Amino acid sequence: AQSVSQHNHHVILSEAASLELGCNYSYGGTVNLFWYVQYPGQHLQLLLKYFSGDPLVKGIKGFEAEFIKSKFSFNLRKPSVQWSDTAEYFCAVIRNSGNTPLVFGKGTRLSVIA
Amino acid sequence: GAVVSQHPSRVICKSGTSVKIECRSLDFQATTMFWYRQFPKQSLMLMATSNEGSKATYEQGVEKDKFLINHASLTLSTLTVTSAHPEDSSFYICSARPHTGDSPLHFGNGTRLTVT
Numbered sequence: 570a571q572s573v574s575q576h577n578h579h580v581i582l583s584e585a586a587s588l589e590l591g592c593n594y595s596y597g598g599t600v601n602l603f604w605y606v607q608y609p610g611q612h613l614q615l616l617l618k619y620f621s622g623d624p625l626v627k628g629i630k631g632f633e634a635e636f637i638k639s640k641f642s643f644n645l646r647k648p649s650v651q652w653s654d655t656a657e658y659f660c661a662v663i664r665n666s667g668n669t670p671l672v673f674g675k676g677t678r679l680s681v682i683a
Numbered sequence: 684g685a686v687v688s689q690h691p692s693r694v695i696c697k698s699g700t701s702v703k704i705e706c707r708s709l710d711f712q713a714t715t716m717f718w719y720r721q722f723p724k725q726s727l728m729l730m731a732t733s734n735e736g737s738k739a740t741y742e743q744g745v746e747k748d749k750f751l752i753n754h755a756s757l758t759l760s761t762l763t764v765t766s767a768h769p770e771d772s773s774f775y776i777c778s779a780r781p782h783t784g785d786s787p788l789h790f791g792n793g794t795r796l797t798v799t
Contacts, residue, residue, distance in 0.1 A: 670717045671788045675726045
């Protein structure tokens, strides 16, 4: 079965620190990859997505992620976090065949302190 | 862009009653829609796959008689929580994607269900 692993449950960073959140998936076929963010009390928002092409994708709010096929990874990065980045981050994977559901990781809570 | 509309956004009901949640694809047809549930401080868990014109496919551990799904048309799927109990209180989200090309999954805004 397809699964998505997010290595960090809770990450605490100071403002201006660099961020990297890990995400690995288990499915061996072609996949589409996503990172979603959920700010406190709000709905899911799409940060970025990878379908094909350049494995380094840039999203909103200065986030980027790199797809490394050999490692089945899609780590999220941001060079300098802000207090407003405090949120829950979810990695998600969907098989690129048929109308299959999105499978989410358990999420990583990011707390940015001043 | 493609939009998924979910209604209601918030509902409070008494234990034992039933609640219906609607999910509509506004500008595309969706033969398949997905229903997720998110408990506080947890990830989204797929509950079921709703298929237009046929029975829904439920994930392991999800009671199909409790969570009734009806996908009556290409733009509407409904989730009915029957005989709701306080433990059913959760955030329910539907999603769908246009069945063309590389399109992302679009999510409704979710329904916050509180059972008292």
